[in-house]
Amino acid sequence: MxxxxxxxxxxxxxxxxxxxxxxxxxxxSKLLSIPGTRPSVQNGQLLVSTGVTxxxxxxxxxxxxxxxxxxxxxxxxxxxxxxxxxxxAEGVVCxxxxxxxxxxxxxxxxxxxxxSPIMDDVAIPKPVEHTRLxxxxxxxxxxxxIAWRYQNLPKVQSTLTSSSRFGHYYxxxxxxxxxxxxxxxxxxxxxxxxxxxxxxxxxxTLESYSALLKSLQEVIQKEGFxxxxxxxxxxxxxxxxxxxxxxxLWGDDLCCCDNPKHPHALTNFLYGLRALLRSSLAVAVVTxxxxxxxxxxxxxxxxxxxxxxxxxxxxxxxxxxxxPLYKDYHGLLHVRQVPHLNCLASQFPDHKDLAFKLKRKQFxxxxxxxxxxxxxxxxxxxxxxxxxxxxxxxxxSLSTSTNKDLDF
Amino acid sequence: xxxxxLHGSDSGGFVLIRDSVHYSGRHLLKxxxxxxxxxxxxxxxxxxxxxxxxxxxxxxxxxxxxIHNAYEDPLGWTSTTxxxxxxxxxxxxxxxxxxxxxxxxxxxxxxxxxxxxxxVSTTTICSTLHQLKKxxxxxxxxxxxxxxxxxxxxxxxxxxxxxSLITVAPGKAGDNCTAMITKRTKSGKVLQEEHALxxxxxxxxxxLKKSSNAEPxxxxxxxxxxxxxxxxxxxxxxxxREAKEKLLLPFMFSNDKKNAFLHTGTGSGQIxxxxxxxxxxxxxxxxxxxxx
Numbered sequence: 133m134x135x136x137x138x139x140x141x142x143x144x145x146x147x148x149x150x151x152x153x154x155x156x157x158x159x160x161s162k163l164l165s166i167p168g169t170r171p172s173v174q175n176g177q178l179l180v181s182t183g184v185t186x187x188x189x190x191x192x193x194x195x196x197x198x199x200x201x202x203x204x205x206x207x208x209x210x211x212x213x214x215x216x217x218x219x220x221a222e223g224v225v226c227x228x229x230x231x232x233x234x235x236x237x238x239x240x241x242x243x244x245x246x247x248s249p250i251m252d253d254v255a256i257p258k259p260v261e262h263t264r265l266x267x268x269x270x271x272x273x274x275x276x277x278i279a280w281r282y283q284n285l286p287k288v289q290s291t292l293t294s295s296s297r298f299g300h301y302y303x304x305x306x307x308x309x310x311x312x313x314x315x316x317x318x319x320x321x322x323x324x325x326x327x328x329x330x331x332x333x334x335x336x337t338l339e340s341y342s343a344l345l346k347s348l349q350e351v352i353q354k355e356g357f358x359x360x361x362x363x364x365x366x367x368x369x370x371x372x373x374x375x376x377x378x379x380x381l382w383g384d385d386l387c388c389c390d391n392p393k394h395p396h397a398l399t400n401f402l403y404g405l406r407a408l409l410r411s412s413l414a415v416a417v418v419t420x421x422x423x424x425x426x427x428x429x430x431x432x433x434x435x436x437x438x439x440x441x442x443x444x445x446x447x448x449x450x451x452x453x454x455x456p457l458y459k460d461y462h463g464l465l466h467v468r469q470v471p472h473l474n475c476l477a478s479q480f481p482d483h484k485d486l487a488f489k490l491k492r493k494q495f496x497x498x499x500x501x502x503x504x505x506x507x508x509x510x511x512x513x514x515x516x517x518x519x520x521x522x523x524x525x526x527x528x529s530l531s532t533s534t535n536k537d538l539d540f
Numbered sequence: 541x542x543x544x545x546l547h548g549s550d551s552g553g554f555v556l557i558r559d560s561v562h563y564s565g566r567h568l569l570k571x572x573x574x575x576x577x578x579x580x581x582x583x584x585x586x587x588x589x590x591x592x593x594x595x596x597x598x599x600x601x602x603x604x605x606x607i608h609n610a611y612e613d614p615l616g617w618t619s620t621t622x623x624x625x626x627x628x629x630x631x632x633x634x635x636x637x638x639x640x641x642x643x644x645x646x647x648x649x650x651x652x653x654x655x656x657x658x659x660v661s662t663t664t665i666c667s668t669l670h671q672l673k674k675x676x677x678x679x680x681x682x683x684x685x686x687x688x689x690x691x692x693x694x695x696x697x698x699x700x701x702x703x704s705l706i707t708v709a710p711g712k713a714g715d716n717c718t719a720m721i722t723k724r725t726k727s728g729k730v731l732q733e734e735h736a737l738x739x740x741x742x743x744x745x746x747x748l749k750k751s752s753n754a755e756p757x758x759x760x761x762x763x764x765x766x767x768x769x770x771x772x773x774x775x776x777x778x779x780x781r782e783a784k785e786k787l788l789l790p791f792m793f794s795n796d797k798k799n800a801f802l803h804t805g806t807g808s809g810q811i812x813x814x815x816x817x818x819x820x821x822x823x824x825x826x827x828x829x830x831x832x
Contacts, residue, residue, distance in 0.1 A: 134614065210728040269812075277788065280798055324671070380666040380697045388662040388694045424696045449722060450731050 150306045153285055154208055166413070168226025169197065170298060175475050180369060180415050181226070181299035183218030184392055186497035188214040190300055192479040195417075197369060198409050200402070203434060204422035204443035206463060209376065210249070211444050212419045216373050216489060219417045220303060223371035225300050226315040231351060231372045233321035233344050233413075235381035242375075243313060247302035250493060280296065305492050311319060321347045323382060341401040348372065348407060357412045370414040376402070378420045378434075387424035395430065402437040420508050439471035444488070461487040465497055541721050541733045542747065542805050545704055546575045548647075554681045554702030556653075560688050561783040563710040563717050566590070567739045570598065574743040578603055581679070582646035584637055586623065586630070587611050588655035589684075595651070597742050606640050608789070614655065625659040630671050635675045640724055645679035648672070653698065669701055711736055716748065776799050798802050 172179045172193050179194030182201070188194045195201055205212040224246065232239055264422045274284045326343050352358055357370045378386045378398045385392045402418070409416055422443065425431050435441040446463035447453045458464075465486040472478035485500040555572070559565030576583050581606045587595060591611050595626065596602055608623045616624035627633075637646055649787060650656070657664060672678050687695050687707075699705050704723045713719045716738050723731045736748040767774055793801075797812045 208722075208724060208730045209729075211732060213728065239774065277792075281801060283802075320585055379700070380663045383663050383667070385663050387697045388691070390691060390693065421700065422702065425692055426691070426693045449732060 140151045163316060166369055168222075168228055169369060170194070174479060175444045175473070177473060179298075180228075180371075181222055182215070182297060182417070182496075183220075183222030183302070184215060184495045185299045185301070186488075186495065187215070187442075190442075190481050190497060192470075195296060195415050196412075196439070196473055197413055197415055199439035199473065200406055200409060200418060202416065202438035202441040202469075203436075204431075204441070204468070205376070205419050205447035206444040207423055207449060208446065209419075209421065210448075211249070211446055211488070211490060213375070214495065215444075216375060216417060216419060217242065217246050218495065219371060220373050221249065221302055222300060223369075224308065224312060225249050226369075227316070228369040228371050229320040229355065230468070231321070231355075232318065232371055232375070233373070234341070234375040235379070235383075236322035236337065236376055239320035239322055243449060244307060246308040246313065247304045248306040248308045250268075250301045254418070261526055262268065275527050300486070301493055303493055304490070306316045319347075319351050329398060337400040337404075338383055338397040341377075343405050344374070345401060345408070348405070352408065352412045357414055358537065359411055359413060366412060370412070370533060372409075372414055372416040374416065374418045376421055377418055378425065386427075386430065387421060392424050392427075395427075399430075399433050399437055406437065435449065435468045438469070439473065441468035443468055456494060458487070461498070461500070463488055464500070476534075541731065542737070542745070544723070545706075545723075546572060546745065548576060548579060550679065554669060554683070554701060555704045555706065556683050556702035558685050558687050558705060558707045560686065560709070563708050565684055565706075565708045566710060567743075568706065568717075568719070568737075568745075569633060569651065569682065569746050569831060570595075571739055571743045572645050572682055573605070573783045574599060576622055576647050577601060580604065582606065582640065582644065583584065583649060584608065584640070584646055585649045586628075587651055588625070598741075600742075608669055615659065627666060628656050628660060628665065630668055630675075633668075633672065634677045636674065644687075645677060645726070647676045648681045650681065650683040652686060653724040654689045656682075657685075657690060657694060657698070662697060666697060669698075672734060673701075673703075676806065682731060716741070758785060762792050777827050 136269055161202055162329055169178050169180050170193075171177065175190060177198040180197055181188050181194050191201075203212045203215060220230055220232065222241070232242060234242065255357075282523075283464045294318040321344050323340055323344075328339065351369065355370070357368070376382075377388070378384050384394065385397070386398055398420075405416060405418075408414075418438065420434060422431050422434075443466040444463055445466065447455075447458055447461070448463075452458055465488045467481055467484075467486070470480055486498040488495065488497045543704075556701050557565040557568055562583075573585070577599065584606045585595065585608065587607055588611060591730070592607055594607055595607065596605070599605065599613055601820055610623040610625070610627075613619075616626070635649070636762060637648065640646075652666070669681065672681055683702075685698060687697065701726075704721065707720045709718050709720075716736055720734045721732065733750065735750050735812050738746045738748055740746060794814060797814065800812060
């Protein structure tokens with residue numbers, strides 16, 4: 133067990149050893165040990181890091197091999213694209229193979245935008261416990277005079293972190309160096325490179341999606357990612373990133389009309405993708421511009437067809453941007469679906485209100501906690517949800533201000 | 541930000557003007573064309589919605605303005621014109637762009653996209669626009685879209701492609717308008733600004749007021765300051781502040797003791813004794829003078 137978890141590349145599984153006794157240890161079926169993966173603590177599933185450590189924690193340790201993560205894009209597609217880049221960058225650092233499918237960006241563009249990994253191992257933002265204070269406590273800005281015993285504790289323990297380190301951290305202000313990038317093997321699917329062939333209108337899916345699925349199948353077969361393939365060489369994981377499926381650039385009018393001509397095209401593709409992934413050593417991250425899809429039932433079906441689904445809602449451009457509650461964060465994160473692979477109960481995150489913030493060295497997902505409301509006009513009626521700064525709230529508080537004399 | 545767009549300082553991309561029935565965005569589009577002509581760039585206009593006379597009204601020099609007129613016969617019923625809605629595809633557009641201005645990339649203006657969207661499928665238009673955006677023949681694409689003519693999804697899909705989106709709405713008084721501009725930079729950042737503008741007779745723009753965020757709905761609550769009108773004094777004078785800093789509180793330890801508490805040591809206990817004010821800490825041993 134210890135040997136398989138160390139992640140050492142083992143080319144031969146059965147090393148002959150001299151048996152001094154006739155006792156033979158009953159070995160389990162070979163546990164695959166691939167660099168960059170680890171078995172889950174909950175159900176022994178092989179997990180892969182998504183590149184964002186907070187997201188790994190949310191998903192229960194990491195993304196399971198053979199599963200699909202669906203990301204519903206934010207309005208301007210900035211943060212979902214960032215997560216996709218983190219995912220691919222993590223693949224480069226862990227020496228996995230990459231597959232990138234897009235109708236919008238040429239493959240070179242996205243590969244040049246990958247963030248550069250922070251290579252030193254100590255770059256973990258631990259809560260401050262053992263820092264050696266060399267300077268006088270009074271010289272520090274946040275040194276407290278009376279409550280000095282608490283000055284090293286963090287203010288609120290709100291970041292989601294796990295104790296053991298699995299993923300890597302990336303610096304988004306720098307791009308990955310060319311040597312590291314070129315060491316990784318990448319396969320591409322760029323839609324304008326595949327010319328349109330006329331297909332019969334009876335087919336349930338669009339030709340762009342079927343071409344993508346066919347290309348994926350070829351890569352998996354040829355490069356030996358299928359689980360059933362003979363393990364002549366060391367196994368590796370294929371990371372598949374598919375950008376903006378369902379947008380009009382793929383030829384799908386799901387986002388354009390309320391009654392699309394091929395309503396089942398994307399759902400068929402996702403079904404086929406999941407079937408393909410279950411029998412291969414691959415992980416997929418798919419982004420969908422859900423804010424453009426008008427048919428909510430269809431969106432629900434798409435979420436059901438993937439294993440994990442999260443939605444990003446960025447504050448940019450919405451009226452929530454000026455809300456003082458959200459001023460530290462860049463957006464909200466909603467978990468639409470959690471996977472239950474080989475188990476009955478799934479691992480739900482404890483907290484439902486999650487917000488994300490893209491910092492330079494980390495994409496952090498935190499629990500949204502409200503500061504105490506100390507204004508005079510706090511109404512006595514309990515408001516459990518996050519209060520909205522719209523006119524109903526203002527009338528609510530104005531009405532209680534007339535009863536100010538009665539509040540004590 | 542509007543002035544930067546107007547002067548074309550950042551090239552490339554797709555500028556989309558989204559208007560509605562309340563305020564027409566054509567004046568703003570004509571101002572953009574005017575500014576481009578002043579910069580001595582070639583402008584190609586695909587005209588579907590208004591006639592040629594109406595378009596060139598107000599322009600001073602139209603030497604570099606090339607109009608491709610599809611107003612009279614947009615669907616090609618009489619087969620007299622050579623531009624119809626079906627001609628909105630990459631090959632034809634690059635051909636007509638290259639035959640007029642060979643050296644420099646030119647600006648393509650589409651008036652209006654709504655017309656084409658009614659007759660050609662949205663996916664085709666989006667892919668054509670995307671390919672035009674990347675190609676070398678066109679420096680900037682400017683389009684006019686009437687948001688209330690289409691379904692929300694269609695408008696959303698086309699706006700998703702735009703690098704700069706300008707939404708015009710009627711302003712407070714008269715001919716003014718408010719323009720909300722959303723710009724997406726290459727690095728993924730999104731900038732937003734709102735301007736109140738007036739478009740003059742000679743198609744120049746005066747910016748009346750600029751605010752970088754949409755102003756929140758103003759509901760002012762008069763918050764009475766609770767620290768006013770008190771019978772006691774809440775502020776400290778300087779002397780009082782100094783005296784306060786100097787006050788020794790009961791659990792204020794020296795720095796060593798604090799550090800020892802904060803970082804629990806390596807295991808062996810340390811006894812740190814600090815004499816209190818009440819302790820009679822006399823260095824001399826009182827037993828010294830005993831003769832025992």
